[in-house]
Amino acid sequence: MKPRIFGVLFASLITFPLFAEGGLGTVCAVENLPCIKERIKRAEVVDLYQTNSLGRNSLHYAVERGEDELVSYILNNQSADVIGKTDLYGNSPLHLAVIHQRKEILDLFLQYNPDLNLVDRHGETALDLAFASGNEEIKNLLSNKGASSQTGGKSKITIYIYIVYILLSLAITIWVARTLSKNGRFFLVDAFHNEELADSVNHLLVVGFYLVNLGYITLALKIGMKPNDAVESLEILSNKIGFVILILGAMHFFNLYLLGRLRKRTLQKRELAQQN
Secondary structure: OHHHHHHHHHHHHHHOHHHHEOHHHOOEOOOOHHHHHHHHHOOOOOOOOOOOOOOOOHHHHHHHOOOHHHHHHHHHOOOHHHHHOOOOOOOOHHHHHHHOOOHHHHHHHHOOOOOOOOOOOOOOOHHHHHHHHOOHHHHHHHHHOOOOOOOOOOOHHHHHHHHHHHHHHHHHHHHHHHHHHHHHHHHHHHHHOOHHHHHHHHHHHHHHHHHHHHHHHHHOOOOOOOOOOHHHHHHHHHHHHHHHHHHHHHHHHHHHHHHHHHHHHHHHHHHHHHHO
């Protein structure tokens, strides 16, 4: 019985988070960079080859978080082939350096002559990602090193985001404009006592509403970073559509405020007319 109890306790200790995070001399999790750096500082053995369930190693996370010194240490103590090791999303540390625009790290990678034409799961190279990010400095750096483009700077996912963003923005804008036009007309007719004049003012307000919102939608078309998967695509879309909705909401309440002021002045004029 005692050996069995000891075995259970030992198994529990192995799975205890302290072990997984570098406690008691065990291996740090690949994404736990503070643990890895602390063990390196203590001159302890660190397994730089291990990967997690996403197929990532410590170099992937070091690049993402801009840990230049840790990146340099890993490259000095591991085969340079790790620069081209892809995770489950098809992104290598080289791809991530371009995606997150880590120019210093990219300069360091280029000293090891990595495969610059390695493609991710979307069939895009580091240069394609540089085109999508719009970073001219990184794009020129890769081009000067002989990197090639598989897509000619065009991204299918980015184009899909453009289309969905435009369609959703237009649909929301039209819905809000029609609602304001239909209900605002009652205020204007009551204020001007002239349906033709009220309709003319209403149409002018709607045109101005469309111009302002379509102008913002057009200016916000640029996507600063190419999405690499469905999650990033959803994040970009939600961010842009969210801003459109906020602007529409602000304009909606501003129009209500103006119509309310107009209604108030109309009532005041009527009261003055009755008193006279």
